[in-house]
Amino acid sequence: MVTKRLNLHKSGPNFSRISLGLWRLHEWDMSTTDLTAYVEEAIELGITTFDHADIYGSYGNEELFGKLLKQKPELRERIEIVSKCGICLVSDARPENHIQHYNTTSDYIRMSVDRSLKKLQTDYLDLILIHRPDPLMNTTEMADIFSLLLEEEKVKHVGVSNFTPSQFDLFQSKMEVPLVTNQVECSLLHLDPIYDGTFDQAQKLNRSPMIWSPFAGGRIFTDDGDRAQKVRNLCKELAENYNTSVDQIALAWLFELPCNPQAVIGTGRSDRMKSAVKAMNVPLERQDWYRLLEAANGHPVP
Numbered sequence: 545m546v547t548k549r550l551n552l553h554k555s556g557p558n559f560s561r562i563s564l565g566l567w568r569l570h571e572w573d574m575s576t577t578d579l580t581a582y583v584e585e586a587i588e589l590g591i592t593t594f595d596h597a598d599i600y601g602s603y604g605n606e607e608l609f610g611k612l613l614k615q616k617p618e619l620r621e622r623i624e625i626v627s628k629c630g631i632c633l634v635s636d637a638r639p640e641n642h643i644q645h646y647n648t649t650s651d652y653i654r655m656s657v658d659r660s661l662k663k664l665q666t667d668y669l670d671l672i673l674i675h676r677p678d679p680l681m682n683t684t685e686m687a688d689i690f691s692l693l694l695e696e697e698k699v700k701h702v703g704v705s706n707f708t709p710s711q712f713d714l715f716q717s718k719m720e721v722p723l724v725t726n727q728v729e730c731s732l733l734h735l736d737p738i739y740d741g742t743f744d745q746a747q748k749l750n751r752s753p754m755i756w757s758p759f760a761g762g763r764i765f766t767d768d769g770d771r772a773q774k775v776r777n778l779c780k781e782l783a784e785n786y787n788t789s790v791d792q793i794a795l796a797w798l799f800e801l802p803c804n805p806q807a808v809i810g811t812g813r814s815d816r817m818k819s820a821v822k823a824m825n826v827p828l829e830r831q832d833w834y835r836l837l838e839a840a841n842g843h844p845v846p
């Protein structure tokens with residue numbers, strides 16, 4: 545079984561419905577050869593979209609991925625690469641940063657994209673995202689630099705992450721091309737975008753959101769809190785009824801959302817990648833969907 549594909553926007557990009565996030569790559573303890581095998585396995589499963597950010601692994605993970613592309617450059621045309629910019633971490637790799645902050649100036653965005661391209665050993669990104677909304681952001685300046693990067697073909701598409709609907713509207717109003725997605729957190733343990741207008745806006749504008757931490761960073765399987773335990777127990781019960789697994793129920797629940805989301809999973813294990821791909825074929829019934837919502841909310845719908 546392979547994962548389906550979707551266009552985030554009618555103009556593209558065309559991504560796999562499940563993408564692999566590389567936030568935790570430095571924890572996976574994989575050599576370049578291991579990582580190459582893992583990426584090839586993902587591609588076999590139809591997972592061709594890989595989600596990066598400049599800051600992952602304290603500014604180191606893009607470089608780890610770039611080593612595999614250097615070794616196997618032919619893989620580049622079989623995959624899509626997303627990266628993000630704008631967060632400035634306090635890190636040995638950035639001694640100039642004395643406090644965690646955001647920088648969305650045009651000079652910084654350009655420098656960050658150039659650095660990502662160099663580290664990833666590629667000429668272009670399929671998608672660049674502003675990682676978080678910056679209270680100091682000048683959206684006209686951001687729109688200008690995004691247009692230039694598109695013109696220079698350093699990026700094929702542009703978007704944002706963790707933006708409120710009004711921040712998205714503001715930035716989009718300055719752009720001539722679409723912001724193709726808003727990458728946001730959502731899971732059975734994090735329902736905000738269902739209620740705060742984020743997913744309504746995505747539907748209205750016909751942009752598929754990318755969902756990060758669809759398993760709440762693993763907490764769906766491990767969290768001891770009351771709510772999480774109730775959600776997990778119900779996932780287990782439904783997994784038995786549907787002859788499937790907890791992870792597939794949790795993902796299938798997200799895939800029912802009418803905003804047609806893309807899910808960015810973060811596992812370093814191939815058995816879990818294989819399982820995730822099957823979630824698209826779990827036909828979750830409407831009342832079971834609502835049972836999960838009730839457990840996630842901690843109360844029935846009114």
Ligand SMILES: NC(=O)c1ccc[n+]([C@@H]2O[C@H](COP(=O)([O-])OP(=O)(O)OC[C@H]3O[C@@H](n4cnc5c(N)ncnc54)[C@H](OP(=O)(O)O)[C@@H]3O)[C@@H](O)[C@H]2O)c1
Pocket residue numbers: 564565566567568595596675705706727728755756757758759760761762763765791808809810811812813816
């Ligand atoms: N835009 C943003 O601001 C933002 C923020 C955070 C993340 N992201 C993106 O989203 C991606 C995914 O985030 P995430 O890693 O938090 O996603 P996730 O898929 O919700 O969580 C991954 C974690 O869950 C564990 N896990 C997965 N399946 C499991 C299972 N069946 N049983 C027990 N543990 C399991 C994984 O461990 P194993 O590796 O052992 O499977 C891993 O530690 C990131 O890599 C990044 O690309 C974006």
